[in-house]
Structure formats: C-alpha cells, structure tokens
Amino acid sequence: MNPSAKRLRIAALLLGSVVCLGSVGFMWIEGYSLLEAIYMTVITVSTVGFGEVRSLSDGGMLFTAILIVSSIGTFTFAATAVTQFFIEGDYRERLRAKRIQRIMNEMNNHVIICGHGRVGEKAVQELQDHAHEVVIIESNEELVKKLRDAGVRALAGDATEDENLVNAGLDRARALITTLPDDAQNLYVVLAAKERRPDLLTISRASNANAVSKLKVAGAQNVIMPDQVGGAHMASLVAIPDVVEFLDHIRIQGADAVNLEEIEVQQLPDRLQSMTLAEIDARNRIGVNVIGLRKASGEMVINPPLDTTLQASMKLFVLGTADQIRRLNDFIGIQSPSL
Structure with a gap:
C-alpha cells in the first residue's frame, strides 16, 4: 500500500474512533439519543459552529471542551491525508490501475513477466521486439508507475501471490517468465502457475545451480542461470570471438x-x-x-x-x-x- 493511501486509512480509523468515543460520551453524560450524540460529536469535531441539540450541563461542557482539544490534531491529520491522496495523484493512479486491469482481463496469448529487474527488463525488450504482448508483475510501485507512464501494462504486487498471477491473465497467457532474484520465490511462482495451468510454457531464472533441478521438477520447461550464461559468453569471446x-x-x-x-x-x-x-x-x-x-x-x-x-x-x-x-x-x- 502506498504512503498516501495508508495515511488515508489511518485518518479514517482515527476519525471513526473519535466519533464513537464522542457519541458514547454525550449519550452517557447528557442522555442524548444515538442520532443526537453523533450529530453533536460531528459538529464539535468539525468546529462548524452549529448550536447544541439542547443546553449542556457542566459535565457536558467540560466533555465538549476536552473533545474539541483532543480532536483538533485528528481532524487536521485527516484533512491533510485526503488532500494528499488527491493532489499527489494516488487517486488518478488507482483509476489508471483499474483501467489497465480491465485491459488485462481482455488480453489473450500474452506473456507474463514476474519481476522487472535487469533480467526481466531485457526479456520484456526482446518480447516487444518480437511483437508479443507483455504483462509485468512488479512489487516496486514506483517502478510500476514509470512502466505505466511508458505505456507498458504492469501490475503492482507480489508475483508469489496467486491473486496477482490470476489478475495478470494467467488463465489466458501464452507463457510465463519469472525473473525474480530469489530462487525460492521463482519456485513458488512456477508451482502456483503449473497448479492452475499445467500446459503453460514456464521459464524461470535461477541464481543457484542447486535450484535448477527443483525448478524443473516443479514444472519449468526451461531454467536459465544468467551468471552462467554470461560467463560462458565471455569465455567464448576469447575462444571464438568472430563467431x-x-x-x-x-x-x-x-x-x-x-x-x-x-x-x-x-x-x-x-x-x-x-x-x-x-x-x-x-x-x-x-x-x-x-x-x-x-x-x-x-x-x-x-x-x-x-x-x-x-x-x-x-x-x-x-x-x-x-x-x-x-x-x-x-x-x-x-x-x-x-x-
């Protein structure tokens, strides 16, 4: 969850708590009905200046004063959180994410890329050169935003979560490539994909040689070790450079x-x-x-x-x-x- 959305949720929780406590207080001290207590709490916290439901007792006035002082910070925080949520573009980003999700729901025969690091970025580039539609699952929300700005269909989330694989169109995909830096995460992605789509072409990255056999047993048709490929390529540049x-x-x-x-x-x-x-x-x-x-x-x-x-x-x-x-x-x- 991005910071602005998190602040908005915290603000809603704090405001709800203040309204509940204020309503209980007015009902207990002044004998207000539930509706009267909620109304009195809201106009007190928001400082709109409307008149009281009825005259307050000494205890009610003291409680109201305490409620106003204690809720000033909460109301200010909530107002700031709402403003930031809209001004910083989080609201627009959420709308764009929903629009992209609708597009992904209609995609067929595409390739899912899990992770957009150096390996994933190169895979996406080659697939786009080859005119394949690509959907990226990436946990870095800032990177996802940049990809969307560039017109790339990207989904913010953890590729090891089944829900994100399904949202990326796993049921309709042509292939899945997982390029996560952690072998355990790649293994989980392969297992989750193969459980739902046994026929899916699945290609995985591996960082450790011991993980290659495990990934193949899990169902990956191809397992690539970038370091091994890079080392072999450099050695070939010495042995057969022109080739x-x-x-x-x-x-x-x-x-x-x-x-x-x-x-x-x-x-x-x-x-x-x-x-x-x-x-x-x-x-x-x-x-x-x-x-x-x-x-x-x-x-x-x-x-x-x-x-x-x-x-x-x-x-x-x-x-x-x-x-x-x-x-x-x-x-x-x-x-x-x-x-």
Missing part, C-alpha cells in the same frame, strides 16, 4: 540489420506445404536462407538439404535482413513485427 560477434549480430526479430525467425510450415500457403526446399526456392524468391528445421519428433536438422520435403508439423528457421524477413511475412500472410 560470437557474428551470432550477437543476429537478433531474433529485433532492430538489427540481420534477423532470425522461425516459421511453421502450416503457416505457408497450401500450395507450398508439400514442396521441397528447392521447389520453394526461398533464397531467390525472397532472399532469406533456411538454415535449419525442426521435425515433429523434435529432431533438429542444421542446413537441411534442398531435396527435403516439407511437412505441416515442421518448423523452419530462416535467416535474413529485416526487410527480407518482412517480405517473408508478407509472402506467408502473417503480421510483420516491428523490425
């Missing part, structure tokens, strides 16, 4: 000049789905190169021969420039991502 530089230049549908994309054969026009690679002649027609394919069995074929006959269950991996990839998408008839 690594070339691979770094190839982005997955990013903003670079060279891009790699996967195409399902069933996405191709019907007349092409039973042809061989030579008959499709993608290199001369569009300019892209088919550098690999994946069969239905999961077998990967690198640099497949031209006499390979396509099957609807296959996936092709094609390499080309941003413009060539865009022309390929136009040729297939699918929406081109922002290259």
Whole structure:
C-alpha cells in the first residue's frame, strides 16, 4: 500500500474512533439519543459552529471542551491525508490501475513477466521486439508507475501471490517468465502457475545451480542461470570471438540489420506445404536462407538439404535482413513485427 493511501486509512480509523468515543460520551453524560450524540460529536469535531441539540450541563461542557482539544490534531491529520491522496495523484493512479486491469482481463496469448529487474527488463525488450504482448508483475510501485507512464501494462504486487498471477491473465497467457532474484520465490511462482495451468510454457531464472533441478521438477520447461550464461559468453569471446560477434549480430526479430525467425510450415500457403526446399526456392524468391528445421519428433536438422520435403508439423528457421524477413511475412500472410 502506498504512503498516501495508508495515511488515508489511518485518518479514517482515527476519525471513526473519535466519533464513537464522542457519541458514547454525550449519550452517557447528557442522555442524548444515538442520532443526537453523533450529530453533536460531528459538529464539535468539525468546529462548524452549529448550536447544541439542547443546553449542556457542566459535565457536558467540560466533555465538549476536552473533545474539541483532543480532536483538533485528528481532524487536521485527516484533512491533510485526503488532500494528499488527491493532489499527489494516488487517486488518478488507482483509476489508471483499474483501467489497465480491465485491459488485462481482455488480453489473450500474452506473456507474463514476474519481476522487472535487469533480467526481466531485457526479456520484456526482446518480447516487444518480437511483437508479443507483455504483462509485468512488479512489487516496486514506483517502478510500476514509470512502466505505466511508458505505456507498458504492469501490475503492482507480489508475483508469489496467486491473486496477482490470476489478475495478470494467467488463465489466458501464452507463457510465463519469472525473473525474480530469489530462487525460492521463482519456485513458488512456477508451482502456483503449473497448479492452475499445467500446459503453460514456464521459464524461470535461477541464481543457484542447486535450484535448477527443483525448478524443473516443479514444472519449468526451461531454467536459465544468467551468471552462467554470461560467463560462458565471455569465455567464448576469447575462444571464438568472430563467431560470437557474428551470432550477437543476429537478433531474433529485433532492430538489427540481420534477423532470425522461425516459421511453421502450416503457416505457408497450401500450395507450398508439400514442396521441397528447392521447389520453394526461398533464397531467390525472397532472399532469406533456411538454415535449419525442426521435425515433429523434435529432431533438429542444421542446413537441411534442398531435396527435403516439407511437412505441416515442421518448423523452419530462416535467416535474413529485416526487410527480407518482412517480405517473408508478407509472402506467408502473417503480421510483420516491428523490425
């Protein structure tokens, strides 16, 4: 809960306590009815200056004086809390959060990112480059506000709470990536997601090697250790620097000049789905190169021969420039991502 909302809640609690105590006091000392006691307490605390219900006894006047003095601070605090709640933008932020929640309730086939640290930020960037809709769950409310200002759909809350996963559209999501820095939290997120959606593609970050097997047992299809990946990458820059530089230049549908994309054969026009690679002649027609394919069995074929006959269950991996990839998408008839 943000500070302004917390102050507002405290102010409401204090005001309620003052009204209750004041009403009880007037009923006991002056014999007022409940309605008369509440009315008398409110006009006394707010100092509006309306007349008493009836003349006060000496005890009633003393009680009223004590009530006024003791409630001045409470009333001032409440007025300040209400003013800050509206002026500091908390009220507008709550309205915006509700509007974003309505949008998220209508989203389908999106990717949920748990945590927006360095790893989560990079994952979001790559997915957006790949034209995927993303919903972020982040516990840092200030960061969530900045993300919303940038037009990113973000949910403020703890990703380990089932309610937040559901509010992020877990039932309709395409995949979930948890990038939290704590392995125990990532494990809980994976377990919660898999309990509700056993079929969901789930990818988790791991900081400790001992957590990798646990996360996979919990249901994560892929577990990534950023430190291990980074160390291997740096070693490769020494061992095979030119190869690594070339691979770094190839982005997955990013903003670079060279891009790699996967195409399902069933996405191709019907007349092409039973042809061989030579008959499709993608290199001369569009300019892209088919550098690999994946069969239905999961077998990967690198640099497949031209006499390979396509099957609807296959996936092709094609390499080309941003413009060539865009022309390929136009040729297939699918929406081109922002290259």
